[in-house]
Amino acid sequence: MKLILYNTDMNSINLAKVDLNLLKVFLALCQEHNVTRAAEKLCVTQSAVSSSLKRLRHLYQDPLFQRTQNGMVPTTRALLLRPLIQDALTKVEQSLSDTVALDVRQQARTVTIGLSDDFEVAFGRELIESIRQEAPNFRIVFKQTNSIVVEKALKEHDIDLAITGGGINDPRIKHLSLGRSGYLCIYDKRHRSDDSEILLEEFIAREHILISYTGITGSVDDCLEEIGLSRKITVASTHFSAIPFLLADTDAIATIPDFAARKIAKQGCFAVSSCPVAMQEFAINIGWHYDANRDSALMLVRDLIATLIRTKLRIT
Structure with missing residues (x-):
């Protein structure tokens, strides 16, 4: 899919007929801060992401991401572009939603779940099986986190969903209560x-x-x-x-x-x-960034996790 950009006086400015997939790569790099992980998220090769990044840099005449010890860090220009690009792609997806009937369960997706390894030990295997039954092409990544860093990880899109013990207080982070544990x-x-x-x-x-x-x-x-x-x-x-x-x-x-x-x-x-x-017992929650509400694949995984853990906590 190509995008033709126009200036404010309606004279056509053709910026190499921008491929919308480049913008998806841009958002994946913003979320993952790593070329390899961005490629995994998009289900493409690492070289494809590197090539797309080169084209993005040429398009915007900016490095967009700088390599550091902490990964690919977005430049000031990239930080300004991110909400505009996210909003643009969301609107494109919404415009197609009535005409393209794609079952989310058949998508090839990578979903990153943040959790401490007590949850992974107790529920990890069954979570994988539950998700696989509903969405066989999803790839699940468990990423170690905890209640101290989980809000930051969700806000920065380092993880898509989080299973956490203890409360979530940031209003930008939505959450469901799954039960309590002693x-x-x-x-x-x-x-x-x-x-x-x-x-x-x-x-x-x-x-x-x-x-x-x-x-x-x-x-x-x-x-x-x-x-x-x-x-x-x-x-x-x-x-x-x-x-x-x-x-x-x-x-x-x-x-x-x-x-x-x-x-x-x-x-x-x-x-x-x-x-x-x-x-005292502590609360168990599943959390997600508010903009994940628009992602039906993440909401599917959220609901599968919630159902399984609630069931297991009642059994124990």
Whole structure:
């Protein structure tokens, strides 16, 4: 599809009969900050994106994106162009929507889901299967994030959707509540004499593995501090997926969200116990940038995620 541009006095200015696909490449680079990821998002080759970027630079007489250690950073001109191009393409898509009946489920799409790996461990495999059944040509990318950085990632379009524990406060980020979760203790059952519930005295006496974004302290420590107690943390990690390897063949305890603890406990030598420390449950949400409401593919994936996680949380 070609676009002929005109100036304000209606004299035709033919800018090489601009291919609208170039503008899609421009938006993908704005979102991904990386040529390879932009190519994956558009389901084209990396060389095709590089070629399109060269043509865009010639068209706008501006570098548009500068290579840095943080990826392809848009120039000031590109930042000004982005909302104009997004709006233009949206209007073109809307103008065609009544005449082109394309089932979103048959599209070839890459959808990037931001989440911490406790959600990935607990729900990742089933999410992939659920989405594949409805949209077999979708490619799902799980990208590590957390409640501290998730709003920024959504606003900058580094991710399309986010599964997060805790609230989302930015008004530009829409969200649905999926349910609530508490915490369980998980341990190697070969290093405990019985399967009784862990009491506070034992909890304090044993060593602990901390899973935390900071690697320094967690919610358990905050609650213990309120009652004048502390625990002995011997290992800290930012990854829930490391727990089976860090816990195995030790007498340590890890306190993690209940859905992740139950999933890991099914993998072999582990067992779970309620946590003897009074801890508040936390909300689980799925979030998306407000402009994703116009993308029916993302809304399909959002709804599939919401249905599956809500169902799983009720079961557990």
